[in-house]
Amino acid sequence: MADLPTHTIVFEILTRLLAKDVGRSKSVCKQWYALLSTQDFVKIHCSRSVVSSNQRVLLIDDLTCSVRPIISNNNDYGPSSTVTFPFHHQNNDVSILSHLNGLLCVCLNHTYELLLWNPTTTAFKRLSTPDSHGFYINNLDAIGLYVDADDDYKVLHIKRRSGVLGVYVYSREVDSWRNIPFITRQEYLSPHFNWLAGTFCGGTLYFTVCGGTLYFSRAILSTKNDSVDEII
Template structure:
């Protein structure tokens, strides 16, 4: 049998390997190293890596972090491996703000610096500059990580300081920050509103924006990543009773929201965005009270019809549903806990 062409080996076979095996394959020869480092190879490999079986849970410890596989049938972790932080940090210092295609946007809490980090390859890039860009303050700022039509990975930083408000975009390709206008209601940039991290879906970054008190205004802010224009849409029509929380998730490139309402008993509905309007997909009966110290974000929808949730401290729970389940296990595009995140293993680099 004739030898396979090198192009077939690289783009039809090696693009299907796990990320760590690609790293080992680079040491075969200089030609393979060059081909496996091209943006075309990285883009194809990333596309083929975005499957639920390739998802991992990252949990942060004082000095290191552990990476676990996910066993969907039992809602539990598989075997873990230890990843040592490649950047200098202090104990309990790293906060995960967002992730996309294997890249995590993290903050070093003692310096407020932003970094892009791939925990699979261990490569990282500092985003801070001498002119004060790339510094993040918790509870004031918001971050969204996205990729535009030119395949340029970018970070949107909504920055709120005392009397100074601004929106900035970092480009991986040009390695610099620039200011862009925020053309919607300026009051959303005040400290009276809480912003979620951005969820990237269908060429748009979505944020929930909620006033800090019970019964306050709630909106969804949309940022078109190619035109760089903002607009706002309504929240799903949920009752404003007690605590209202909306968690945005990307399911097969369609935006969904898990909306929870209540105080002592919570009800949770799943909504999907069609155009600028929300359509209810699923409902569950009221669930028992969840201690505020264990309040959790919904991270996955599993095949047995239960919701797989993780608390801020990394503990796993399920919410049982007597509903017809989705046909398969869908990964979501974003989850950030106090000490962890869900991400996909890729070879996407934080720098060019």
């Protein structure tokens, strides 16, 4: 039997594997690593994973972190399996701020540090730097994960400090932060407005800004090609 083409192996066979096995397959060769890292592969793998037997939910409480399968016929959870935090933490005091394709951006609440964490492979990356990047303050900041045109996973961090709004982007490929100029309505700098977590859809990262208990005011921010624009 003739050898199967690499493209067939990657997109017809490897897209059906568990995420942990896909991670191991990246070490086969440089060509496989490049193909398994593309956004096309991620999309196909995710679409083939979205079946009732493969759906999982990650639960974090005060004492434990666990993964449970979703039972679709009664909207219940199956038996849980414990997930061990691979990074140093205090009393499991961890908050999930954003997620994309199984990758989580979390905050260590006792140090305010941001981390990228893959609970399936247990790999993680600290985003904090000596020049104060990568630190999150609840009720003042907002986080969103997105993928750019070059399949580079990025973290968008919106900060409010002393009435000044700053927008910063972390690149996983370059492993560094940089500032992106952004002008918004002055009232959105007020702590009375709550910035919700970003949602990545159709190549754009959207945020909702809510003001007051009735959530009557909304603004949506979009990021494309590492530029930030506001649309109402």
